[in-house]
Amino acid sequence: MEKSSIYRYIMYVVGGFVLAAGCAKISSPTGGPRDTEPPVVLKSVPENGARNFRGNRIVISFDEYLVLDRINEKFMVWPPMKRMPEIRIKGKDIVIRYDEELRDSTTYTFYFQDAVRDLNEGNAINNFQFVFSTGPFIDSLSVTGNVLKADDLNPPETTLIVLYIQKEDSAFLREIPSYIALADQDGYFRIDNVAAREYRIYALKDVDNSKNFNLPDEEIAFLDSIISVTPEKNWIPVIQDPPGSLPKDKRAADTIVLQGDYRLYLFQHEKKLRYLTSSSRNAAYRLNYTLSLPPDTLGFHFSIPEAEPDSYFTESSKKGDTVRVWIADSALYNRPLINTVVKYPFTDSAGVDVLREDTIMMRFIVPRTPVRGRVRPTPFRFTSNISSASLRPGEALVFNSQTPFREPDTSRTWLYELEGSDRIKIPFSMDTDSTNSCRISIKGKFGMNKNYIFIADSASFGNIYGEHCDSSAFKFTVKGEESYGKLVLDVNNHEGSRIIQLLTNEEKIVREVLMDEDG
The missing domain is CATH 2.60.40.3780 (Immunoglobulin-like)
Incomplete structure (x- = not known):
């Protein structure tokens, strides 16, 4: 073939590719609906709920690839082992290994909380646990209930339910619980594979993931009496398929809020420690000091050492935990730095309330604004x-x-x-x-x-x-x-004082009435 013919042939081929590319429709690849289902357990060795198992290796197989979210924080074994088991992902499997000799005739629970998630979307299996027994019997009792916020009776978010084998009621401050579960989005909880004995039950907003109540701002709920778990009243058949037991296309959606045996009301624990939480100077002439608790009999004392006492005055909030200082002397409030001395209640390391003195420098720098022409005085507005x-x-x-x-x-x-x-x-x-x-x-x-x-x-x-x-x-x-409308409430058969609150849609208090007796 002549060179000119070969050249002409190549140009035709290249031109064809260019034309095809120009006519092609450019679009992003499209996929199906987003996966919202958690992984499904296909099998395990041994089976979940196995009896007479004495091995040191467990393999749990799922239908998709996995990740373990904060497994070192969320994973728990009951009864506790001397060394934490080794947990790793191998493809679509979770492999658990441990070297410890297991106890005789004991039910072991490996609790993952919501750490097991699928790789692509992060869908979690809530309250996933693997249970086996070293003897012929397995603990099979259940504890159920509902947890609600005490102030509005709505279900709280991400709340732990914990059981402690009956000890002194301060065990939840320092010890790991015997059993643990997450309440669902409606506040319902169910703890399975519980042994027959007496327990204390708590609900907890676990801020630091310690699994016990150890921070002053953590919310808590509890029953003031011990619960007794017995076969007669705590044998509760499973009434709905747990996550992972059926293929995704065969699971039925939940349509009702389940009601359990125990009702827990979550509340913010009253602060006991006294300290100064903040100090600020948001305006040249105004200083603010906030306390963790009202000062009570110890009082709050304020002074500006280099100023006359009549050059400022203090006011307290209705609760008494916020003190506002108004500086009336312009020579004083025009200073960028004001040296203040405050004495306030403080809880020391021994738990004793003392009057603590601090020197605090209050800083305020007037922002510069461009001035054009004559400045008119600002009228007082209210x-x-x-x-x-x-x-x-x-x-x-x-x-x-x-x-x-x-x-x-x-x-x-x-x-x-x-x-x-x-x-x-x-x-x-x-x-x-x-x-x-x-x-x-x-x-x-x-x-x-x-x-x-x-x-x-x-x-x-x-x-x-x-x-x-x-x-x-x-x-x-x-x-x-x-x-105006009239709202009449007849409140009876309730011991102790009651507070009746009328709220707006934004839950702001419009009216509040204290009741000490029925009526």
């Missing part, structure tokens, strides 16, 4: 509790500000009742909150279904830093009882 142009029956008109009010000039304020086009001047009282100088209440004889207007002339209100308000008017209606 807000009211008027909502939708109305107040509730019996409610006072309340003003709130970001800085402490100075003494108001009542000669420049007026309160009127509005009747058509007429204004009727009515008397009122004005009081600054004794615990919050940023709050003023105005009280008058407000009638239901009547209209009012409160007028404040310029400079009638101001703060201790020399800022004055502009003239303002606050118009409002006091609604009648027919504008």
Whole structure:
């Protein structure tokens, strides 16, 4: 073939490839639906639940490749072994090895919590455990129940249920539990392969994964009595397929919330340790100190060594665990650093509450802003509790500000009742909150279904830093009882004090009533 013909042939072939590539549709590969199912156990050697097993190697085979999530933290053996078994992944298998001689006629439980997950999506087998017995019998009793949050009765997230063989009630502070399980998303739990004996039961939000209650901010639930596990009442047949027992396409979805034998209510343990949790200076003239607990009889003491006592004053929150310091002297609050001395309750290493003294440097640097032209003084601003142009029956008109009010000039304020086009001047009282100088209440004889207007002339209100308000008017209606609903509760057969709370959709407390007796 001549060279020109060969050249022409090659050009045709290359051009064909280019044309085909140009006509091809470019798209990302598509897959099926996302896998949401955990791995399935296909077989194991020995079988899960085997009896008379004395070997030192266990192999559990699954239908897909696996990963072990934080296995050293989550894995637990009962009864405890002197050395932790070696656990490794081999393809789709979990291989467990141990060198320890096993006890006679004993049920062993290897608990994985939710550490076993598939490789691709990380779907976990919750409460996965492998059980065998070295004797002819295996522990086969179960403990079931439900755990709920005490404040709203909703199921909590990621809550451990632990059983301790009956000992002193402080064992859960330092010892590893005898049995453990995770509650499901509805708060239901089931602990299987439990031996017949007496236990203490707890629920725990295990913040540090220690499997015991050892941090002050961990939530806990418990029964104040011992539970007795017996064949007569704790032989509970399995009523639904556990994860991994059936192929994925044959599993039935759960449609009900299961109810167990025991009910646990999770709550935040009351803090006992006293200490200073924080100190801040978010404004030049305001210092904040927060305590872990209200100071009680030990008190909180504050001073600025180089300042006169009347150049500042302190206020405490309603609970008493937050102290706010207002600095009135401009020469003092204009300093970038203020040296403060605080004395506060502190729990020492022996558990004794003492009065501790600390020197704390409070820093604030005024941010620089560009100045153009003449700067007008900032007027003093405050807000009211008027909502939708109305107040509730019996409610006072309340003003709130970001800085402490100075003494108001009542000669420049007026309160009127509005009747058509007429204004009727009515008397009122004005009081600054004794615990919050940023709050003023105005009280008058407000009638239901009547209209009012409160007028404040310029400079009638101001703060201790020399800022004055502009003239303002606050118009409002006091609604009648027919504008509100009535909620009647009949609470009976409950011992002790009760707190009834009315909450918004965001679970903010609107009203709160303390009840000491039925009614």
